[in-house]
Amino acid sequence: MEKKIRFVNGEQVQTIGVFAGSETLRGYRRDVATITTTGIDYAQAVALFTDGAKWSIVEVGEEQKEKVYDWSSHGVAGPITDNRDGTLIIKMGKNNTVEQDLQDKVDTARQETAQAQAVTEALAGQGVATVEAAQAMRMMIENAAALLPDSEAAAVPSLSKSWVVGEAVKPGDRRYYAPTGRLYKVREGQGHTTQADWTPDKTPAMWVVIDIAHAGTQDDPIPAAKGMEYEYGKYYSDPDDGKTYLCKRIGEADGGKIVLHYLPHDLIGQYFEEA
Structure with missing residues (x-):
């Protein structure tokens, strides 16, 4: 993989690597990037790595695809060391001190x-x-939230009791799972004691997602999730590919519902078609 430093003016410098650390630079302790460059001399480095310089690390991988990492917050010029082997070591400090x-x-x-x-x-x-x-x-x-119908509870999911490890839950119990920001309900016949590796988002056989905040139209699709109760005739946005899909199946009328343990893109031609 090729690595290089790219400046906002378009100039580029080959780099062997960049090491992030913390040290005293210009009289203050701050985060410092230690850059090893090749292909430029000391005078060129002094002209490029100045106070206020805005630069990024660019990694070029297979098929010339680039990954860019912004380091513009490190614009305090530090010392430059000439290793006399064609490489230089350059220090660039973070604008803010620690x-x-x-x-x-x-x-x-x-x-x-x-x-x-x-x-x-x-x-x-x-x-x-x-x-x-x-x-x-x-x-x-x-x-109070436990007394609300699903439609109202799902509108403010964080008011419901949070999912925790080691709790005995029974069918119909609703729990808010903070990592996804969603409200889930225990399925019929799936009462259990919660475990760390049985989180609601990863156990659709036990939990169903409750979502009423979206109309299910093409302009306002419902965010899809594994284990969701889908409704025929409504639109869903797939979190994996960002596309919108219509829930549709031959022989099924709009308004019918089905629980699916897959995302829409996994079931194209069976339960979904791309909008």
């Missing part, structure tokens, strides 16, 4: 905490002073 990045993370965490507090107070209708009070409120929300 301390600045840490402060940014702290500021972001504070903002998220403040936002979470505001959301909690909005839900409660008053300030929530303790973790215990917030937990009690959450339990009441989950209990």
Whole structure:
């Protein structure tokens, strides 16, 4: 695989490799890219790798396909070492120091905490002073959500009880699975105790996806998922290829439903046709 450094002005430099680390550069500790180049001399490197330089790593693989990795955040010029064997070692530091990045993370965490507090107070209708009070409120929300019909519960899936490992669930129980952002329901006859390797998105034989947030038209297709209850006559977007498909089968009328353990692109000509 060929690797090269590409600058925004189009100039390119062959590179043997780029190593990412942290060190003191220009008086501050920061993330630093250590670049080994070949095919250019010291004077050319000085002219290219300047303060503010915007560059990317480009990997060229089979069939000349390129993968581009943006390193424009590393625009602080550091030392250049001539190895006298046709290669140079060049240091380019991150624009922010390590301390600045840490402060940014702290500021972001504070903002998220403040936002979470505001959301909690909005839900409660008053300030929530303790973790215990917030937990009690959450339990009441989950209990109320459990009483909603599927159509309403799926509109706000995160209000339902979250899926956790080691819980005994019975048919009809609904659980919110955060990694997918979706609400799932235990199938008839599939009561079980949850396990780490039996997540709802990977066990369609046990869980069915509930989705009502989309009209199922060509302009507003329903996001497809393995184990979903599909409806004939409605459109679905396939997460694997990004295409839209119509659920259709000879002999089946629009409005009929079927649970399928595959995505639409796997069942073209059987249950789906490309829109």
